[in-house]
Amino acid sequence: MAFAAIYLIWGSTYLAIRFAIETLPPFSMGAVRFTVAGGILYLIARPRAERPTRVHWVSAGIVGALLIGGGNGGVVWAEQWVPSGLTALIIATVPLWMVLFDWLFCGARRPGWLLMAGLVWGLCGVGLLLSSAEVGAQGREGLLGGLVLLGASVSWAAGSIYARRAALPTSPFLATAMQMISGGLVLVLVAAIAGEGGRIQFSTFSMKSVLALAYLIVFGALIAFTAYIWLLGQTTPARASTYAYVNPAVAVLLGWLLADERLDVRAGVAVLVILSAVVLVSARGGDGRPADAG
Numbered sequence: 001m002a003f004a005a006i007y008l009i010w011g012s013t014y015l016a017i018r019f020a021i022e023t024l025p026p027f028s029m030g031a032v033r034f035t036v037a038g039g040i041l042y043l044i045a046r047p048r049a050e051r052p053t054r055v056h057w058v059s060a061g062i063v064g065a066l067l068i069g070g071g072n073g074g075v076v077w078a079e080q081w082v083p084s085g086l087t088a089l090i091i092a093t094v095p096l097w098m099v100l101f102d103w104l105f106c107g108a109r110r111p112g113w114l115l116m117a118g119l120v121w122g123l124c125g126v127g128l129l130l131s132s133a134e135v136g137a138q139g140r141e142g143l144l145g146g147l148v149l150l151g152a153s154v155s156w157a158a159g160s161i162y163a164r165r166a167a168l169p170t171s172p173f174l175a176t177a178m179q180m181i182s183g184g185l186v187l188v189l190v191a192a193i194a195g196e197g198g199r200i201q202f203s204t205f206s207m208k209s210v211l212a213l214a215y216l217i218v219f220g221a222l223i224a225f226t227a228y229i230w231l232l233g234q235t236t237p238a239r240a241s242t243y244a245y246v247n248p249a250v251a252v253l254l255g256w257l258l259a260d261e262r263l264d265v266r267a268g269v270a271v272l273v274i275l276s277a278v279v280l281v282s283a284r285g286g287d288g289r290p291a292d293a294g
């Protein structure tokens with residue numbers, strides 16, 4: 001059941017984001033999602049954990065800014081133009097960047113030729129995807145959205161690498177709650193800078209978007225994440241992180257079934273190239289610990 005939760009629920013969050021931002025301002029939607037989910041998780045985890053210090057909050061703020069502000073913020077903005085399934089596919093490149101950053105900045109052993117070939121292969125797949133009809137060829141907005149997603153995956157990878165050595169509470173639930181709250185507040189600031197305050201008109205919010213937001217809070221942030229944390233204590237990180245290979249397939253399938261999203265031949269080939277590169281890099285580069293930005 002726990003594997004089913006992280007495979008299916010996290011794979012479905014990309015389509016839920018698309019539905020949510022149909023009538024909700026993207027950054028404001030993300031801010032509400034993570035501040036509410038983080039607040040609930042904090043109230044649950046705090047009585048069972050140590051009191052967080054100022055250093056803990058600073059570290060959580062940095063991680064939250066990179067993971068949620070940069071990572072999820074890029075996703076919710078780009079999905080205004082990029083199909084949800086292809087969004088999940090670009091975000092699946094996170095393990096590629098994590099292996100590279102681990103080597104460049106954290107003293108990890110230099111990747112071998114096979115691992116470097118996997119990194120280059122994955123980037124070729126991203127380039128192919130950005131030039132497809134569903135992303136880059138649809139216009140300037142689509143290409144910009146694809147590039148923002150690439151930046152979001154880099155931000156998520158950087159946050160994941162930093163979180164490994166950051167001074168955070170020993171309780172992973174409390175640490176994640178603090179990261180969600182911090183990241184949500186970053187998105188509040190981004191929403192204000194983007195001028196979304198003037199676009200918030202409750203009369204224009206559709207029930208579909210509101211229900212999608214509720215789904216992202218309850219299922220995407222609380223249930224699936226809790227299942228993931230539980231799995232990390234029951235199995236190896238490598239097995240727990242296999243959701244990163246399944247999520248794009250689930251997202252593409254749901255986008256096709258429920259949102260009439262299509263793949264041209266070039267995008268279809270890019271799907272195979274990127275996923276094969278992610279599998280190769282994760283297999284050759286340790287646990288990889290890919291993460292979900294959706």
